[in-house]
Amino acid sequence: MDWQRVIAHLDMDAFFASVEVADDPALAGKPVIIGANPRGVVSAASYEARKFGVHSAMPVMRARKLCPHGVFLPGRHHRYSEVSHVIFGLLRNLVPVVEQTSVDEAYLDLTGTRRLLGAPEEAALMLKARIREATGLTGSVGLAPVKFVAKIASDFHKPDGLTVVRPGEVAAFLAPLPLGKIPGVGPKTRDYLAKLGVRTIAEALARGREFLLEHLGDTSGEWLWERVNGQDDRPVQPGGDQKSMGAENTFERDTRDPRELARWLAVQAERVGRELRAEGFFGRTVTLKYTYADFSKHTRSRTLDEPTHSTEDILAAATALLAGISLERELRLIGISVSNLDRVGPQPKLLPDPAAERRDKLDAALDAISGKFGKTAVRRGRTLGGKD
Numbered sequence: 032m033d034w035q036r037v038i039a040h041l042d043m044d045a046f047f048a049s050v051e052v053a054d055d056p057a058l059a060g061k062p063v064i065i066g067a068n069p070r071g072v073v074s075a076a077s078y079e080a081r082k083f084g085v086h087s088a089m090p091v092m093r094a095r096k097l098c099p100h101g102v103f104l105p106g107r108h109h110r111y112s113e114v115s116h117v118i119f120g121l122l123r124n125l126v127p128v129v130e131q132t133s134v135d136e137a138y139l140d141l142t143g144t145r146r147l148l149g150a151p152e153e154a155a156l157m158l159k160a161r162i163r164e165a166t167g168l169t170g171s172v173g174l175a176p177v178k179f180v181a182k183i184a185s186d187f188h189k190p191d192g193l194t195v196v197r198p199g200e201v202a203a204f205l206a207p208l209p210l211g212k213i214p215g216v217g218p219k220t221r222d223y224l225a226k227l228g229v230r231t232i233a234e235a236l237a238r239g240r241e242f243l244l245e246h247l248g249d250t251s252g253e254w255l256w257e258r259v260n261g262q263d264d265r266p267v268q269p270g271g272d273q274k275s276m277g278a279e280n281t282f283e284r285d286t287r288d289p290r291e292l293a294r295w296l297a298v299q300a301e302r303v304g305r306e307l308r309a310e311g312f313f314g315r316t317v318t319l320k321y322t323y324a325d326f327s328k329h330t331r332s333r334t335l336d337e338p339t340h341s342t343e344d345i346l347a348a349a350t351a352l353l354a355g356i357s358l359e360r361e362l363r364l365i366g367i368s369v370s371n372l373d374r375v376g377p378q379p380k381l382l383p384d385p386a387a388e389r390r391d392k393l394d395a396a397l398d399a400i401s402g403k404f405g406k407t408a409v410r411r412g413r414t415l416g417g418k419d
């Protein structure tokens with residue numbers, strides 16, 4: 032079978048920890064753990080640390096018990112994003128379509144790049160080598176005809192791996208894998224299906240489409256049926272150069288009235304949410320910007336668990352940030368911006384989420400009406416009220 036689409040998924044190996052080792056060769060070969068706050072969690076662990084059972088998202092206290100002689104570092108996120116820029120600058124120079132999905136992960140569309148970059152395997156090896164030359168770091172690559180298989184494959188032989196799943200090999204590659212390996216299948220769904228005796232992709236295939244629809248509902252059942260059949264028609268979408276979207280207002284009269292500020296935030300969240308949806312972006316970081324009457328400028332940010340473009344999510348984050356700032360002095364400006372933008376939304380929910388569906392419908396309905404009647408035609412109930 033011939034490649035119709037060729038998609039590479041690149042995932043840097045133990046990225047934060049590897050950057051620390053590259054910057055300080057004395058750390059080479061040591062168990063390096065990013066996460067030094069005893070009440071925090073581990074954000075990365077070198078492969079040496081993983082041998083002791085340390086992994087990311089584990090409480091730092093537990094990691095210290097498992098690996099008492101580990102090198103615990105606080106993390107230098109500014110530096111990681113610098114290195115990330117080097118990697119992505121290089122990738123974007125070489126590959127026409129690059130979709131960055133996180134600080135150290137990307138999908139690359141290698142369809143039709145044979146003359147430019149050579150055969151897919153050669154292209155992947157060349158890119159790995161270039162990244163290593165430029166940064167001293169290794170990454171692992173999965174090559175497959177569809178996105179989710181490429182992503183699973185990049186995790187197959189870490190670190191410094193290259194796993195190729197040719198079109199004719201997809202079914203055999205997937206069959207023995209546990210369902211939880213499919214990106215988007217969370218522990219809840221995995222455990223639910225396991226109780227019904229379905230643990231692997233092959234077992235789900237054997238039960239058939241009707242079984243999945245019956246137990247997961249139409250949307251999720253259909254989605255999982257496609258995945259277990261190796262289908263995923265999502266294109267590789269180049270992430271925009273756009274860094275953030277925002278809205279702000281300078282008040283006619285300085286204020287410290289929380290209700291008035293909350294009302295402005297609601298208007299701004301609506302505006303930013305609509306712009307994100309119109310441009311097809313999702314964002315993960317919500318920033319509240321505020322300037323006091325003495326012109327001193329401040330920002331507070333919150334990074335969400337999942338990317339969003341929902342007005343309600345943006346407003347909730349901004350409102351929580353507002354609650355944390357001092358209103359002892361008056362403000363002259365307030366604003367919201369959303370950054371960490373991506374074309375990729377949250378992982379599909381396998382179990383129906385009626386609240387999220389209602390929220391998306393409301394956003395879509397308001398977008399449609401405001402498109403027809405202008406931006407101020409409609410505001411949701413919460414925006415109204417108070418003194419105007």
Ligand SMILES: [Mg+2]
Nearest residue numbers: 042043044135
């Ligand atoms: Mg990684």
